Amino acid sequence: SNTIKVAVVGGEGIGPEVTDQSHRILKWFSDRRGAPVVLREAQYGLIPYLSTGKVLPDDTLAAMEEADAILWGATGGPETTEVPSAARKAGSLLSLRSKYDLYANLRPIVANPALADSAPLKASVLKDVDFIIIRELTSGIYFGEPRGIETLPDGQRRGFNTQQYTSSQVRRVARTAFELARTRKGRVCSVDKANVLETSVLWREEVTALHEAEFSDVELTHLYVDNAAMQIVRAPSQFDVMVTCNIFGDILSDCAAMASGSLGMLPSASLGPPDRLGRRKALYEPVHGSAPDIAGKGIANPLGSILSVAMMLRITLNRPDDATLLEQAVDTALAAGARTADIAEPGAKRLSTQEMGDAVLNAL
Amino acid sequence: SNTIKVAVVGGEGIGPEVTDQSHRILKWFSDRRGAPVVLREAQYGLIPYLSTGKVLPDDTLAAMEEADAILWGATGGPETTEVPSAARKAGSLLSLRSKYDLYANLRPIVANPALADSAPLKASVLKDVDFIIIRELTSGIYFGEPRGIETLPDGQRRGFNTQQYTSSQVRRVARTAFELARTRKGRVCSVDKANVLETSVLWREEVTALHEAEFSDVELTHLYVDNAAMQIVRAPSQFDVMVTCNIFGDILSDCAAMASGSLGMLPSASLGPPDRLGRRKALYEPVHGSAPDIAGKGIANPLGSILSVAMMLRITLNRPDDATLLEQAVDTALAAGARTADIAEPGAKRLSTQEMGDAVLNAL
Ligand SMILES: CC(C)[C@H](C(=O)O)[C@@H](O)C(=O)O
Ligand SMILES: CC(C)[C@H](C(=O)O)[C@@H](O)C(=O)O
Numbered sequence: 001s002n003t004i005k006v007a008v009v010g011g012e013g014i015g016p017e018v019t020d021q022s023h024r025i026l027k028w029f030s031d032r033r034g035a036p037v038v039l040r041e042a043q044y045g046l047i048p049y050l051s052t053g054k055v056l057p058d059d060t061l062a063a064m065e066e067a068d069a070i071l072w073g074a075t076g077g078p079e080t081t082e083v084p085s086a087a088r089k090a091g092s093l094l095s096l097r098s099k100y101d102l103y104a105n106l107r108p109i110v111a112n113p114a115l116a117d118s119a120p121l122k123a124s125v126l127k128d129v130d131f132i133i134i135r136e137l138t139s140g141i142y143f144g145e146p147r148g149i150e151t152l153p154d155g156q157r158r159g160f161n162t163q164q165y166t167s168s169q170v171r172r173v174a175r176t177a178f179e180l181a182r183t184r185k186g187r188v189c190s191v192d193k194a195n196v197l198e199t200s201v202l203w204r205e206e207v208t209a210l211h212e213a214e215f216s217d218v219e220l221t222h223l224y225v226d227n228a229a230m231q232i233v234r235a236p237s238q239f240d241v242m243v244t245c246n247i248f249g250d251i252l253s254d255c256a257a258m259a260s261g262s263l264g265m266l267p268s269a270s271l272g273p274p275d276r277l278g279r280r281k282a283l284y285e286p287v288h289g290s291a292p293d294i295a296g297k298g299i300a301n302p303l304g305s306i307l308s309v310a311m312m313l314r315i316t317l318n319r320p321d322d323a324t325l326l327e328q329a330v331d332t333a334l335a336a337g338a339r340t341a342d343i344a345e346p347g348a349k350r351l352s353t354q355e356m357g358d359a360v361l362n363a364l
Numbered sequence: 365s366n367t368i369k370v371a372v373v374g375g376e377g378i379g380p381e382v383t384d385q386s387h388r389i390l391k392w393f394s395d396r397r398g399a400p401v402v403l404r405e406a407q408y409g410l411i412p413y414l415s416t417g418k419v420l421p422d423d424t425l426a427a428m429e430e431a432d433a434i435l436w437g438a439t440g441g442p443e444t445t446e447v448p449s450a451a452r453k454a455g456s457l458l459s460l461r462s463k464y465d466l467y468a469n470l471r472p473i474v475a476n477p478a479l480a481d482s483a484p485l486k487a488s489v490l491k492d493v494d495f496i497i498i499r500e501l502t503s504g505i506y507f508g509e510p511r512g513i514e515t516l517p518d519g520q521r522r523g524f525n526t527q528q529y530t531s532s533q534v535r536r537v538a539r540t541a542f543e544l545a546r547t548r549k550g551r552v553c554s555v556d557k558a559n560v561l562e563t564s565v566l567w568r569e570e571v572t573a574l575h576e577a578e579f580s581d582v583e584l585t586h587l588y589v590d591n592a593a594m595q596i597v598r599a600p601s602q603f604d605v606m607v608t609c610n611i612f613g614d615i616l617s618d619c620a621a622m623a624s625g626s627l628g629m630l631p632s633a634s635l636g637p638p639d640r641l642g643r644r645k646a647l648y649e650p651v652h653g654s655a656p657d658i659a660g661k662g663i664a665n666p667l668g669s670i671l672s673v674a675m676m677l678r679i680t681l682n683r684p685d686d687a688t689l690l691e692q693a694v695d696t697a698l699a700a701g702a703r704t705a706d707i708a709e710p711g712a713k714r715l716s717t718q719e720m721g722d723a724v725l726n727a728l
Contacts (some may be wrong), residue, residue, distance in 0.1 A: 021640050075513030075584050076559075093527040094560070141505075141527060142560050149562050156531045159566030163505060163525040166516070193611070196458070196506050210585075229619040230390035230627065234484050234595055247557070251612075255619050263594065 003036045007067035012045035013114050013290025014300035014353075015073025021152050021302035021357030022309045028323055028361060029313065037317070040067070042089070045075060056091030057317045064096070070312055071309065072285035076292075088325060093102040093220055097137050100281050102218060102270035103169070105137040105175040106311070107253040107287060109236065114334040115261035118343045121233070131239035134179065135249020138172045139165055140199075142246050163199045165245065166290035168301055176271065177243035178215040187219045187240035191228045191248055205244065225252070232256045243357040253287065262342045263288045264301030284308040298352045301340040304328060306360055329363035336363075366683055367400045367633050371431035375426060376409035378664035379437025385666035385721030386435060386673045392725060401681070404431070406425035408455070409439060412448050420455030426647065428460070433680040435673065436649035440656075453508075458647040461501050464645050466634035467533070468540040470500040470675070471617040473600065478698040482707045485597070493623050495603035499613020500537045501634055503529055504563075509695055523666055527563045529609065534570040540635065541607035542579040549581045551604035555592045568689065576612025580642075587697060589616070598618045617651065626706045627652045628665030631672035633679055646680050648672040662716045667694055670724055695726035716721065 008023050010016030029035040049055045055075075064070055077091055089095065096102075111119065111129035119126055144162030153156050163330035173189070180190045189206045192200035204222055211220045223231065225248045231238065232252060236259045244252065257263045266287035271280040286304025294300055307330060314323035338359040341350045351359065372387050374380030393399040406424035413419045419439075428434055439457055453459065460466075475493035477702025483490055509528030515521050532706065538554070545552045554571045556564035556696065568586055575584045589612045595602065596616060602625045608616065621627045630651035635644040658664055671694060678687035702723040705714045715723065 120485055122484055122486055125484040144524070149566050153531070157566060158528060158530045159507070159561075159563035160526060160528040161563050162526060166518045166522045187535035193614075197525050198511050199525050200511050202521060206521075226618040227616045229593065229615045230399060230621055231635050233619060234620040248615075250557075250590045251593045251615055254590040255597060257594055258597040277568075327672075331466050 004069060005039050005067045006039050006071045006312070007060075007063040007154045008039055008041045009044045009064070009070060009122040010073035011075045011290070013074050013076065013207065013292045013295040014288075015075065015290055017298060017353050018286060018296075018302040018305040019071060019073040021353060021360075023306035025306055025326065025360060025364075026071065026309050026312070026358055028364060029309075029326070031267055033322055035313065035317055035322060036320060044073075046082055049087060053087065054091060055083060056085060056096075059294050064100075068279065068281065070283040071305075071312065072283050072328050073287070073305070074288065074290035076290045093223075094142065096283070097270060100144065100283070101138055101272045102281070102283055103136060103138040103273070105135040105249065106172050106180075106269045106271065107133045107135060107249075107256075108267065108311075109253075109256045109259055111259050112261065112265070112334055113264070114331070115343055117345055119261040120258050122234075125235065125237075126259060128237040129331050131236065131256075132184075132241055133179070133249055133253045133256060134173060134177045134241060134243040135253060136165075136169065136244070136246050137249075138246075139169045140246030149213065151343055162246075163197070163245075165199050165202055167202070167206050170203050171210050173274070174243055176205045177241050178211065178218050181218045181241040182215075186217070186352040187221070189228075189239055189242045190221055190246035191223050191225050191252065193225050193248075194222070195224060199245070207243070209345060228252060232259070257287065262301060264304055264340065264342045265307070266304050267311050269308070269311045271315070280315075282312070284312045298354060299341050299350070301342050302353050302356050303340075303360075306330060306357070311362050324359075325364065329360050332363040333359040367402055368433060369431045370401050370676070371401050371405055371424075371427040371436060372405045373408045373428070373433045374437035375654070377438050377440065377656045377659040378652075379439065379654055381659070381662060381717050382650060382666040382669040383435060383437040383493060383662050385717060385724075386669035388721055389670055389690065389724060389728075390435065390657075390673050390676070392728060393673075393690070397686055399677065399681055399683060408437075410446055413451060417451065418455060419447060419451060428464075428667060432643070432645065433676050434648050435669075435676065436646040437669070438650070438654040440654045441522065458506065460647070461634060462507065463558070463676030464647070465502055466645070466647055467500060467502040467637070468537050468635040469499040470633045470635065471497045471499060471613075471620075472675075473497065473617075473620045473623055473628065475623050476625065476629070476695065477700055477708055479629070481709055483625040484622050485600075488577070489599065489601075490623060492601040495600065495620075496548075496605050497613055497617045498537060498541045498544070498605060498607040499617060500533065500607075500609050501527075501613075502610075503533045507663045509604075510586060512705070513705035522533075522534075527609075527611075529563050529566055531566070531570050534567050535574050536609055536637070538571045538574050541583050541605050542575065545582045546579075546603045549604040550581070551585070551589055553585045553592075553603055553606045555587050555589050555606060555616065557589050558586070559603045562713070563609070571607070592616060593619055596623070610677065621651065626665065627706065628668055628706045629671070630668050631670075631675050633672065633675045643678075646676070648676045660720060663705050663714070664717050665706050666717050666720050667704075667724075670694060670721070689728065690724075693724050696727040697723040
């Protein structure tokens with residue numbers, strides 16, 4: 001059948017609050033627009049740990065296992081200190097990315113005109129910002145072996161990690177970038193540090209070879225990562241699709257976040273390898289973390305999670321019209337002045353998490 | 365004697381042009397203010413390569429070897445293609461940093477009020493920005509072994525690099541940060557990725573241990589590198605001294621550059637280990653590169669190089685009053701509207717490299 005199975009996992013900190021809102025909205029698309037989804041909620045984190053000894057209990061794992069798409073909230077924060085780190089690691093977000101081979105992490109950066117006042121960048125710099133960073137998510141220095149801390153003969157300690165990429169790991173994520181660019185402005189910028197690192201030399205060679213072999217209709221440029229960080233602040237509108245390794249993508253996407261006014265606005269999708277029909281297992285989550293300082297207060301911005309549902313509609317459900325409908329509803333709500341605390345000007349009215357969900361639903 | 369030996373090495377691209385101006389200004393401090401310097405000019409790059417087969421010929425090496433301070437221009441650009449990469453590597457900036465053990469790279473980030481209009485950040489964000497990034501410069505992933513590209517049994521290639529730090533490598537650069545903080549606002553922010561990388565766990569533990577043992581009067585905080593990138597754009601005035609590893613410092617300092625309006629404005633100092641008298645061999649250079657696209661046109665901004673001379677006056681020559689005098693002359697020139705192309709508003713008059721040097725000299 002065409003039914004899409006979605007696991008909804010709010011997790012920890014502000015994760016459950018923001019996911020409640022995106023969950024409501026996904027249900028709206030199911031009820032009102034006939035989006036063929038079956039939703040299954042599951043728990044993650046301290047609460048299941050206390051009853052089962054696992055942050056990722058068996059039924060959550062089963063829900064994620066059978067799911068085509070996972071709507072994920074957030075994990076981490078002070079709660080983590082109550083869970084021993086071995087139990088924490090066994091079910092970590094990093095281990096999930098690895099388990100489902102979610103190697104292509106898509107992070108769109110869009111400057112919403114309604115938020116130009118709350119962004120640290122000038123309106124002139126924000127003009128026409130609409131790009132997407134594709135971060136390789138299952139290799140690189142976050143996963144490379146050997147790694148550890150050793151004691152040297154002289155009593156000193158030495159910490160070490162391994163940055164590493166194989167040809168196919170580079171090519172598959174570059175392929176995602178080139179394919180996506182074809183549906184957009186047709187431009188890919190690959191970011192590396194090939195003037196110093198061999199991993200980056202390999203990265204650049206493989207991206208270039210794939211480009212020549214299959215994607216010469218797409219424009220390909222290369223930037224060193226230090227220059228890329230600067231250009232993202234200086235003139236972010238120059239970019240269409242940016243592709244880079246795990247750690248550079250982690251840093252650059254947070255740097256770019258400020259073009260959208262708030263980390264709370266940003267959605268993401270993490271995609272696995274395509275099956276024979278081109279379907280890819282996917283995890284959708286806001287870019288923000290668990291924000292323990294405001295957890296439970298009902299003031300977090302749910303738009304990152306809600307816009308992640310728009311990405312799900314476009315990518316997993318292949319319903320671009322519904323995705324655009326939802327994105328426009330967010331624009332309408334913002335244009336009408338709906339603001340959570342993170343994006344509000346001093347003195348302006350601040351909506352609760354739930355009220356922001358209402359504002360988007362009303363605009364639908 | 366108290367005489368300070370300075371090697372002046374303009375190098376390639378715009379390096380010689382901008383160094384000509386900072387050289388003039390250093391001479392002014394020698395002639396007019398009695399700064400006890402002996403200047404020795406030397407060549408680097410394609411030109412000496414063509415006559416000697418070395419980018420770093422013997423007499424340049426001798427000048428740098430005997431120098432207390434090196435005033436460095438820039439290296440690299442298209443000229444590099446005319447020098448075989450082995451010859452290039454033998455005399456590279458990376459190899460010099462390593463040879464003289466210049467492990468502490470100081471990169472001040474100051475938002476000049478006169479340039480608020482040409483910066484991509486809003487005036488409200490730029491208010492009171494005055495911090496310094498200390499980048500570890502002789503270890504980490506840029507130097508770690510093993511490194512290379514290998515062919516795997518299945519024909520795939522694999523690139524690998526090693527991120528690594530020992531306790532003493534972390535402690536000595538952290539010590540520079542704590543000591544500097546004591547002369548400033550008394551705050552150090554250490555940046556790592558300790559939630560994922562063992563090298564960062566070691567980094568954080570060693571910084572914390574040194575802080576507890578010797579610098580508990582200084583305020584110490586820690587940020588993950590992704591969050592640091594975001595905070596540098598969002599609210600850069602929160603920082604005083606930031607200390608981090610080689611690659612994170614490379615990326616974050618370029619990201620931070622945009623708070624000052626232009627990369628062309630930024631100076632740097634790279635310091636070696638203190639001798640028994642506390643003197644440290646030092647290399648002073650603008651943060652910008654060789655900018656081959658504008659080399660030879662006489663339009664490059666010399667202020668990064670000129671402000672590097674101010675750092676030399678303060679650090680190597682221990683003449684803080686002269687350093688401040690020079691910094692104030694730069695402020696005066698900027699406040700009076702002196703602008704090279706990179707910092708000029710559209711339609712405004714643009715000074716040449718030499719004219720900007722004149723403007724600073726006139727303000728002295
Ligand atoms: C929590 C952390 C491991 C994670 C990462 O660095 O990948 C987060 O920063 C992110 O960007 O998703
Ligand atoms: C040219 C390059 C090797 C160098 C570096 O990355 O260290 C440069 O970017 C810098 O920041 O000084």
